Amino acid sequence: MGATIGLAMGIDVVEEDTLPGAEVLLRHADGAMLRAKQEGKRRIGRMRASREPARQAHIRRRLASAVDESALSLQYQPVLDLATGEDAGVEALVRWDDQEIGPVGPDEFIPVAEHTGQILRIGAWVLDQACAQSRAWTDAGTPRKIAVNVSPVQIAAGTLPSDIRAALGRHGVPAGMLEIEITEGIAIADVPAAASQLRELIEMGLGVALDDYGSAYSSLAMLRVLPLTTLKIDKAFIRDIDVEPHVATIVRGLIQTLNSMGVRVTAEGVERQEQLDILHDLGCDTAQGYLISRPMAPAEFGSTK
Structure with missing residues (x-):
């Protein structure tokens, strides 16, 4: 078995007012794991300060309704x-x-x-x-x-x-x-x-x-x-x-x-x-x-x- 890990720390996370801190941190970690998978799996990815995770969060949230909304x-x-x-x-x-x-x-x-x-x-x-x-x-x-x-x-x-x-x-x-x-x-x-x-x-x-x-x-x-x-x-x-x-x-x-x-x-x-x-x-x-x-x-x- 192998593992891919996403890591985010408080000092890396861009503050967002729309979500509680813990959820922001978990979402950044999830984005880091996704990036690590894209880079070849079996590795640790760390999400640094960036606005990119916010867009990934929007994509992830809206993707579930893309088919239903004929988008x-x-x-x-x-x-x-x-x-x-x-x-x-x-x-x-x-x-x-x-x-x-x-x-x-x-x-x-x-x-x-x-x-x-x-x-x-x-x-x-x-x-x-x-x-x-x-x-x-x-x-x-x-x-x-x-x-x-x-x-x-x-x-x-x-x-x-x-x-x-x-x-x-x-x-x-x-x-x-x-x-x-x-x-x-x-x-x-x-x-x-x-x-x-x-x-x-x-x-x-x-x-x-x-x-x-x-x-x-x-x-x-x-x-x-x-x-x-x-x-x-x-x-x-x-x-x-x-x-x-x-x-x-x-x-x-x-x-x-x-x-x-x-x-x-x-x-x-x-x-x-x-x-x-x-x-x-x-x-x-x-x-x-x-x-x-x-x-x-x-x-x-x-x-x-």
């Missing part, structure tokens, strides 16, 4: 097929605009949602909305494959295949129109159990992608133990692919290795035409980034839900 929405970022130049689907990205604290980025609220368990409810909402949008696009004659990010917390719950099967069934969406993305930068606690669920999803007909590859725990071992249909190379690699020859060499080798395994490759964060041209020459399957398109609301695709 969440999905935007969709197109993915380009580099061989054909055609649309290869979209990635669903959750957005939160709270009536009290305004827009909150996923990098702020997703860790809090995972820490509090709210990610299970939010994740279920995202799956349902993505399937509903898939149905709407299909009915409009513009079917698009949708990729949905799932949290390790959802995988750890052990119900991901049944949850997805239920969402697909509610909206009459074929499994092949959905892809699940898991993030490479977050460690999976029980890899065999996760692999079993991902394998079940692939057998159902879904795509399974490893997102942000190269951002943290880069290891070919992960590619061996996790069943995948797609790997998404993190923008940290793509950023220098047109200015650093050795980066292009690494990406070429990765693409060749994955394609030989039957795994497709997507490049993330493409912002310059030179990057796109090199990726095409290297045999990369698909790409996404601001050069291709920013995330858009469904109405911007010419078909609303």
Whole structure:
């Protein structure tokens, strides 16, 4: 067993008039623990004097009502097929605009949602909305494959295949129109159990992608133990692919290795035409980034839900 500890002391805590002292202290300690988890777990995090814990407290308080108040929405970022130049689907990205604290980025609220368990409810909402949008696009004659990010917390719950099967069934969406993305930068606690669920999803007909590859725990071992249909190379690699020859060499080798395994490759964060041209020459399957398109609301695709 391991432990992650959050530490806050009175001298570190910014005074706040809205909460009693003990509650302020505990909330700062909770924020310190959350930060320690984000930095790799099994460590002690100490919250120094800062206004940041106050915002985290607001996020934590308001997050529980985000779904009920319809404050969440999905935007969709197109993915380009580099061989054909055609649309290869979209990635669903959750957005939160709270009536009290305004827009909150996923990098702020997703860790809090995972820490509090709210990610299970939010994740279920995202799956349902993505399937509903898939149905709407299909009915409009513009079917698009949708990729949905799932949290390790959802995988750890052990119900991901049944949850997805239920969402697909509610909206009459074929499994092949959905892809699940898991993030490479977050460690999976029980890899065999996760692999079993991902394998079940692939057998159902879904795509399974490893997102942000190269951002943290880069290891070919992960590619061996996790069943995948797609790997998404993190923008940290793509950023220098047109200015650093050795980066292009690494990406070429990765693409060749994955394609030989039957795994497709997507490049993330493409912002310059030179990057796109090199990726095409290297045999990369698909790409996404601001050069291709920013995330858009469904109405911007010419078909609303």
